[in-house]
Amino acid sequence: MLANTDTHDTTDTTDTDDIQLLTQAWINERGAPEILAFEGQVIDRLLELLRAQEEHVEELSNDDANDIDFVRSVYLHEADRVKFVLQSYLRTRLFKIEQKTLAILKSPEYQACLSESELAYAQRFNQIVQETYEKSFLLDSLPPSLQSMDDPNIVGAPDLNQAVFFRTKVDFGDHLLPNGETLDLSKNKIYLLRYNTIKALLKNGAIELI
Numbered sequence: 474m475l476a477n478t479d480t481h482d483t484t485d486t487t488d489t490d491d492i493q494l495l496t497q498a499w500i501n502e503r504g505a506p507e508i509l510a511f512e513g514q515v516i517d518r519l520l521e522l523l524r525a526q527e528e529h530v531e532e533l534s535n536d537d538a539n540d541i542d543f544v545r546s547v548y549l550h551e552a553d554r555v556k557f558v559l560q561s562y563l564r565t566r567l568f569k570i571e572q573k574t575l576a577i578l579k580s581p582e583y584q585a586c587l588s589e590s591e592l593a594y595a596q597r598f599n600q601i602v603q604e605t606y607e608k609s610f611l612l613d614s615l616p617p618s619l620q621s622m623d624d625p626n627i628v629g630a631p632d633l634n635q636a637v638f639f640r641t642k643v644d645f646g647d648h649l650l651p652n653g654e655t656l657d658l659s660k661n662k663i664y665l666l667r668y669n670t671i672k673a674l675l676k677n678g679a680i681e682l683i
Contacts, residue, residue: 488522491515492555497681499562504638504682505675506668507631508569508577511588512562519555526552566591574599576630633669639680640664 498512530548570577570587574595577583584592645658650670658664663683674680 487518491518491522492558495519495555495562496558499558499565501675501682502562502565502569506633506635506637508566508573508583508586510586510676511566511591513588516559519559523552523555567594570595571598573629573631574602633667633672635668636665637668637671638663638665638683639671639675640683641680643679645674645679 494515495512498509498515502509526548530545530552570591577587577595578599587595640663641658641660644660647655648658649655650666656664656666671680675682
């Protein structure tokens, strides 16, 4: 695990928790059909940790201890692992933004889930698509009803009816489904349900996607 640079010892509990939070955020993002809330605070803490670790590794390079190469390799390996998860998490979100740009930009709820950089990227990406669309299809020559990109068929909202696997983190007892039926959701069990039936549970952290 990444080390606590103040003690040069084992990983601080908070650091370990943040790595686990980021990993689960990545898994949730991959499994959810819609864009989820950006884990900005977790990412900021991990970026600061990585920066401190890089400085610590440089300090270790000046140490003559026999086992220093092994220690450095452990630090670098764990840092690479965190970077991989972070990059994968961000790439997953960018893919969703590019696939559902209009739906995201037309929804205040989805816009609130983006970081400032992601929102700027979505707006710029949409502008480029709009300009390309106008040049490629000669919109001015089409009837006004066909010139707008706000048509629901073009916007393409996320499919919230998509089935997802999830694991419960607490005991729910009987959970009411949209069709009026109830399902007993027990802690640490895996279930398969439509996303829109467990969306609220995911957002409040009571379940995790797998």
